[in-house]
Amino acid sequence: MTSASETTPTTGTTRVKRGMAEMLKGGVIMDVVTADQAKIAEDAGAVAVMALERVPADIRAQGGVSRMSDPDMIDGIIAAVSIPVMAKARIGHFVEAQVLQSLGVDYIDESEVLTPADYANHIDKWLFNVPFVCGATNLGEALRRITEGAAMIRSKGEAGTGDVSNATMHMRQIRGEIRRLGSMSPDELYVAAKELQAPYDLVREVAETGKLPVVMFTAGGIATPADAAMMMQLGAEGVFVGSGIFKSGNPAQRAEAIVKATTFFDDPGVIAKVSRGLGEAMVGINVEELPQSHRLAQRGW
């Protein structure tokens, strides 16, 4: 054995965690609450499924405290599909995350859709072998999550509404802030880091490369193939769809249509074709009509 060779396998490295998200690019991750739904999602071409107890639209309608899913339900979904299975933990709830890791989920979403467990701290994600995805409304928030160990970012929308306006706002915000960093001279980046409340080295890296160091998907309020394609044109590298599929009239067909529109996001001919005859989209709630206290995207800091 040569001393230069390191044949011992190392799990949970940054490259393995961020790399997993690279493999999901161009794909659609679908919220599912049962093993049957997970199977429908896989058959429709989902790149992964997100296991949760209630989709955001129901969390919104029913209220109450929303938590990590029942381990039996997660086991059932893991057994039902061969694609990656993600699951949500409450913001700051590191024990829910430990449980999800022990169940063998492939990615944990530390999610504002659930009720936060800690209003000051997020989970220290470096302590885990399983990778994490976190939501962000702006660049500073994204960089703080990455500093805590997030291996993937999703721009936040307003989950459970079917209203895409917050998703576009936050994606434009993050992309705009990245472009602005790119136009700054090196000495201005110190103040930029202060204002973003993010580490200088990370800010400089984003300024130099013009992108986040991790994959960025979009989430929240995406209900149609055109919504998904618009988010891809705005710079998302893939799409999370929550209530939009299984709260619609024809989930299997809509799921497949959103997958196709995400791949051919720049081809209006394809988007038109897959948008035909989909039946009813989820009913939808206008974000502007939601009281501030009911807005999920504002959770997380």
Added chain:
Amino acid sequence: MTGPTIGVLALQGDVREHVRALESVGAHAVPVRRERELHGIQGMVIPGGESTVMDKLLRAFELFDPLQERLREGLVAYGSCAGMIMLADRVADATADQRTLGGLDVTVRRNAFGRQVDSFERDITYAGSPPPMRAVFIRAPWVEDVGPQVEVLARLEGGGFDGRVVAVRQGTLLATSFHPEVTGDLRVHSHFVDLVRQRAQ
């Protein structure tokens, strides 16, 4: 001399990483999502991603048959991870209706090393040449059995999963369980582009 034009299947997966690696070894990389984009390419990369998704989209957009035809005619191709699955004749743990483009006389097992928490990186020896290559395995497949025409380019030695085959070549087809496109080690892409150049002559 300009490099060969190589298509990267761009339906889903880590397309950008392969494009960057190919360009770094002097090839001209173009994304392929439609049949017409197959014209003019001298090689094809099938990236990492989800093999079930690639299969469905290949069929839905009528790219499956034309691409399979080109491969059978001798188009040089390289697949990493999901790409390896797509090039295998046989898949263990496939979904019910999963199809592959095939061409490699091997059986590949999906997610063979376990779930994402088991994903790992380690050093391997590629094609018998030092120095060691850092290889990243992400929910990776392994090659379970190989036909007589298949050349094994790398297998794991020591460190668990001893003897498992993780890189193979058969004629114009090259495949790895791991992702050289995410490490910056360009030897696999350079080997592939050499195969494309040889074929073109």
